[in-house]
Amino acid sequence: MSFTGINESDVDRMYLTLKKEAEDGGYRLNPDVDFTKNLIRGLLKNEQRYGYRACPCRLASGRAAEDLDIVCPCDYRDMDINDFDACYCALYVSDAIAQGGKTVSSVPERRPPRSDRGKRTAVHTISTGPVPALPLPVWRCRVCGYLCAREQPPGICPICKVTKDRFERFI
Amino acid sequence: MAVEHVDGKDKGNVMLFALSTCGWCGKTKDLLRQMGVRFDYVFVDLLEGKEQDDAMNTVEKFNPHGSFPTLVIHDKLAIIGFREQEIREALGP
Known part of the structure; x- marks a missing residue:
């Protein structure tokens, strides 16, 4: 999907930056470059409309304080990579997936539902x-x-x- | 509500709640298209105010986590996330 106001050269630049930052910190981006760039378009779209890079696969509220846990990389990324080999949107993946030994599949949502949010300090x-x-x-x-x-x-x-x-x- | 309609084989009421930015939602939509199933979809992130709230209440009725994609089949079965095999079994030929 393409979005209005999202420049493809920004997408390419962000892809390279995120890839380098991920690898420097021991993380891996999804090796499916088309899928990954699509998520990056979503992140840029969210930055444009909400002012922060909310997870492209979650509905942001538009209120930064409520969405801090889903600003990419989200609070749930590392747990999901451990348990499911990918973060919720699959921008970040495990080594096994990055090396092609495994494929990504759907990751269940571990963020609390709307009614339970705001009680997130005890995690x-x-x-x-x-x-x-x-x-x-x-x-x-x-x-x-x-x-x-x-x-x-x-x-x-x-x-x-x-x-x-x-x-x-x-x- | 800005519901989009995709024509295809009639398998009853098939409604996809999705986000315009979500990779898994895109894959689910592509799979339904590829299967040639008639379905409706709505990008909940593009709705505003009460419309978005109403859509979220409907999603949560079928999927208490309120996550995307949520595919509602025949107003009762919900397939949550891009689960290709489950979707093929529920709507296959």
């Missing part, structure tokens, strides 16, 4: 018992799990390149 809360006093807080990237101990989370996750607002206080 990764793990009971740890008493925690020793630390000189700095520990921040966790909700997308890739990267941890760092510093006053504030980094502006960009060094592993998966998501922005600061995707970090949560971990300890």
Whole structure:
């Protein structure tokens, strides 16, 4: 599908950027380039109409705070790659699929339904018992799990390149 | 609601709820076309306000997750996601 106002040279440029960023962080883009570029057109379309790159396979609300979990790469990507060899929209895939040993199939939705959203803080809360006093807080990237101990989370996750607002206080 | 109609073999009421940007929705639509089945589809992301809300309520009735694609067959069976074999079995020759 093509969309009005989406420039093909932007699609090609974004494809190369995402591919490099993915591979630098140990991730893989879907090897089906046509399918992948189609998803990129969707991401650019969503950026144009909502102001952020919401998952092309999910209905965005248009309200950034409510959709933070589905801004690509989404909070569910790594779990879906582990369990189903691809993220929900199949932009990112496992090594097995990237190398052609497996094919992608439909991934069930793990994002909570509309009625259960907004209660998303508890997803990764793990009971740890008493925690020793630390000189700095520990921040966790909700997308890739990267941890760092510093006053504030980094502006960009060094592993998966998501922005600061995707970090949560971990300890 | 901006429902698009695709002509083909009459297999009863076949309604596809899709997103215009979704790769799996596109594959589902292509499969139905290739099977030559008569169906209707709507891009829910292109609807606005109450129309979009109404469409989502219908999708959630068949698929509580409200995910796409949701293919509703005969107003009762829902196939969620691009499940080629299930679609072929439900609407095959």
